[in-house]
Amino acid sequence: MTERKPRKDAARNREAVLAAADALFARGESPEDITMADIATAAGVGKGTLFRAFGDRPGLLRALYEARLEPVRQAVEAGPPPLGSTAPPQQRLPALLDAILCFKLDNRRLALALEESGTGSPYLAEHYGWWHGLLRSVLEQAPAPADSSFTAHALLAATRADLVEHLAGQERVPRETMRAQLAAFTATVLDSGGASRKD
Numbered sequence: 001m002t003e004r005k006p007r008k009d010a011a012r013n014r015e016a017v018l019a020a021a022d023a024l025f026a027r028g029e030s031p032e033d034i035t036m037a038d039i040a041t042a043a044g045v046g047k048g049t050l051f052r053a054f055g056d057r058p059g060l061l062r063a064l065y066e067a068r069l070e071p072v073r074q075a076v077e078a079g080p081p082p083l084g085s086t087a088p089p090q091q092r093l094p095a096l097l098d099a100i101l102c103f104k105l106d107n108r109r110l111a112l113a114l115e116e117s118g119t120g121s122p123y124l125a126e127h128y129g130w131w132h133g134l135l136r137s138v139l140e141q142a143p144a145p146a147d148s149s150f151t152a153h154a155l156l157a158a159t160r161a162d163l164v165e166h167l168a169g170q171e172r173v174p175r176e177t178m179r180a181q182l183a184a185f186t187a188t189v190l191d192s193g194g195a196s197r198k199d
Contacts, residue, residue: 014053016043021064022110031113036060061114062126068107069127072099076134089142094186096135097155101182104164105175111161122160123153131156142190151189158182 020042024034036057040047054060081087082095104111115122122128132152139148157163159182167173173181 010053013043013045013049017045017050017053017060018064018067019043021060022068025064025107025110025113031109031116034113058114061110065107065110065114065127068110069103072103073130075099089138090190093135093138093142093155093190094183096131096138097159097182097186098179100131100156100159101164101179102175104159104161105168105178108161108165108168112165115161128156155186155189158185 017039021034021039024038024042025031036047036050039060040050043050050060054063075083076085076096076099078084082091083099085092087095114125123132132149135152135155136148139151164178167178168175
């Protein structure tokens with residue numbers, strides 16, 4: 001019995017920390033202004049608990065990001081079309097990019113904080129590698145440009161958190177306009193790939 005209590009406490013503390021961080025990032029104007037001390041206070045735990053559970057601030061950001069991303073990941077891996085694997089690539093690719101954009105729009109400050117966390121290249125992040133690999137595999141099944149790896153990087157660049165923040169925050173581009181623009185860009189990429197393969 002004595003061994004179970006710390007595990008339950010640790011799980012409860014982890015959930016409290018993630019919930020507190022989630023609320024702080026949703027309300028905060030600047031992600032960089034939110035400190036580990038702020039999160040610990042909001043969660044009602046000590047800073048040591050945060051560092052034991054998550055290692056550092058980027059570790060906490062990654063854990064929160066992954067928790068928010070999980071429903072999208074499940075829809076992509078096991079859900080129905082257009083996100084699921086049974087959808088034709090010409091339908092699935094725009095749906096995947098739309099899902100990424102909507103996720104970034106719904107989690108603007110968290111995504112920005114994670115991509116700007118100063119832990120090296122964002123292209124080495126686990127979630128980026130997952131999205132890139134997924135888009136690359138879909139592009140390989142579609143009449144798309146021959147270099148599917150580069151094309152996947154280029155498409156993901158259109159959903160970078162700093163660009164999304166600039167468009168949605170500074171330029172006040174409406175959500176539906178951004179989605180339509182990304183869909184048109186994706187269609188252009190797919191169309192140009194089909195044309196180049198016919199030549």
